[in-house]
Amino acid sequence: MAETASHWPAPTVSRPVDATVSLPGSKSMTNRAMILAALSETPSVVRRPLRSRDTVLMAGALRALGITVAEADGDWAVTPAPPTGPASVDVGNAGTVMRFVPPLAALARGEVSFDGDPRARERPVGPLLGALRALGADIDDGGRGALPMVIRGRGELPGGTVTLDASGSSQFVSALLLSGARFTKGVEVRHEGPPVPSQPHLDMTVAMLHDAGVEVDTSVPDVWRVAPGPIRVAEIAVEPDLSNAAPFLAAALVTGGRVTVRDWPRRTTQPGDALRSLFTEMGGRVEFSDEGLTLYGTGEVRGITADLRDVGELTPTVAAVAALASTPSRITGIAHLRRHETDRIAALVREINRLGGDAEELPDGLVIRPRRLHGGLFHSYDDHRMATSGAVIGLVVPGVEVENIATTGKTLPDFPALWSEVAS
Numbered sequence: 001m002a003e004t005a006s007h008w009p010a011p012t013v014s015r016p017v018d019a020t021v022s023l024p025g026s027k028s029m030t031n032r033a034m035i036l037a038a039l040s041e042t043p044s045v046v047r048r049p050l051r052s053r054d055t056v057l058m059a060g061a062l063r064a065l066g067i068t069v070a071e072a073d074g075d076w077a078v079t080p081a082p083p084t085g086p087a088s089v090d091v092g093n094a095g096t097v098m099r100f101v102p103p104l105a106a107l108a109r110g111e112v113s114f115d116g117d118p119r120a121r122e123r124p125v126g127p128l129l130g131a132l133r134a135l136g137a138d139i140d141d142g143g144r145g146a147l148p149m150v151i152r153g154r155g156e157l158p159g160g161t162v163t164l165d166a167s168g169s170s171q172f173v174s175a176l177l178l179s180g181a182r183f184t185k186g187v188e189v190r191h192e193g194p195p196v197p198s199q200p201h202l203d204m205t206v207a208m209l210h211d212a213g214v215e216v217d218t219s220v221p222d223v224w225r226v227a228p229g230p231i232r233v234a235e236i237a238v239e240p241d242l243s244n245a246a247p248f249l250a251a252a253l254v255t256g257g258r259v260t261v262r263d264w265p266r267r268t269t270q271p272g273d274a275l276r277s278l279f280t281e282m283g284g285r286v287e288f289s290d291e292g293l294t295l296y297g298t299g300e301v302r303g304i305t306a307d308l309r310d311v312g313e314l315t316p317t318v319a320a321v322a323a324l325a326s327t328p329s330r331i332t333g334i335a336h337l338r339r340h341e342t343d344r345i346a347a348l349v350r351e352i353n354r355l356g357g358d359a360e361e362l363p364d365g366l367v368i369r370p371r372r373l374h375g376g377l378f379h380s381y382d383d384h385r386m387a388t389s390g391a392v393i394g395l396v397v398p399g400v401e402v403e404n405i406a407t408t409g410k411t412l413p414d415f416p417a418l419w420s421e422v423a424s
């Protein structure tokens, strides 16, 4: 099959994969670390940061606000400064940039404008902007509740108590908590509405704030209270990105092989840690060793019935494995994925069915029934996790081409090279 500029022939293997991989740092930890470092009392170092489109955009946003981010032997050295406009921030299609930077901009002196990819204008930020206004920010979004927008900072933000509906994205809450200690009165965030997704990401926010010396009270469900005070960061070590481990562990599962992900933390707040139980349920066997975490495929690939609300970003890979499974799957609790990089529920159903599969949308998820797949073009919709899901299917279904594999650069620029090593 000829490789065209935007069609990547997914490698197919005729035997079980057997590989050990080192994965770059977590996007979610890197971009939290950068906000905390920017607001820290002292300079700090972010160790083993992810360098990908989303994190380079974060570094660019901070630099635009006058904070120094310098290369330091593979790490990022951050020298804080009072955030200052005028500045313009390109959020690309990074949820963490479009949600985590506005509270920092509200603390800035001067105007900060935000815009991003066309898709960024469709992704929800309205509840966050409403909350920031209630906490004292002056925001001009033309009444759209979406990007583009301008925040006119006064060098401080009163803060206080605010109620919002964070069912569309946990990042609204994380965003307010990450900068909240620097608001004059701190912040109390109260959620009202359907459940907030992505609980591990909220745990990650709270854990990283604690490590930075910030007091966070989570004793009442759906209420987070951050006391006003200094943020003190000296060094933050970023763990490997366990969500990006998903396609690699899936490779072992669907080929009945073995993949070891080096340096898998024994304790972590990352949602990717749930892959150990999800992929065990789907037929794999996992084992920790000094080297990391190994997933052994057993030759059996089973479907799964799961509510993935807490770990929504694992859905595309779980769905790819489900499309290759011998029994049906039902994945629910993920309505909010319709406003991720793309409408992931619709995209997964369309692409699995395009390859001959049998998938169906639910309002808040999808059903996938076993059916033999064939080759064809797998569209990625500018979604890194759609692209890697196409690669997983292509590993065992000959003739799959993934459109725009370069979109994996959002969180894992080395994906094609790493994948070729696993598939070689």
Ligand SMILES: O=C(O)C1=C[C@@H](OP(=O)(O)O)[C@@H](O)[C@H](O)C1
Pocket: 027, 028, 029, 095, 096, 168, 169, 170, 171, 174, 197, 198, 201, 312, 313, 336
């Ligand atoms: O805080 C974070 O780092 C993230 C939270 C989640 O967002 P949602 O709660 O919007 O799904 C997740 O899907 C995203 O990839 C990263």
Ligand SMILES: C=C(OP(=O)(O)O)C(=O)O
Pocket: 093, 094, 095, 096, 313, 340, 341, 385, 411
């Ligand atoms: C939803 C995701 O990203 P974002 O941080 O842009 O929301 C994701 O990485 O799966």
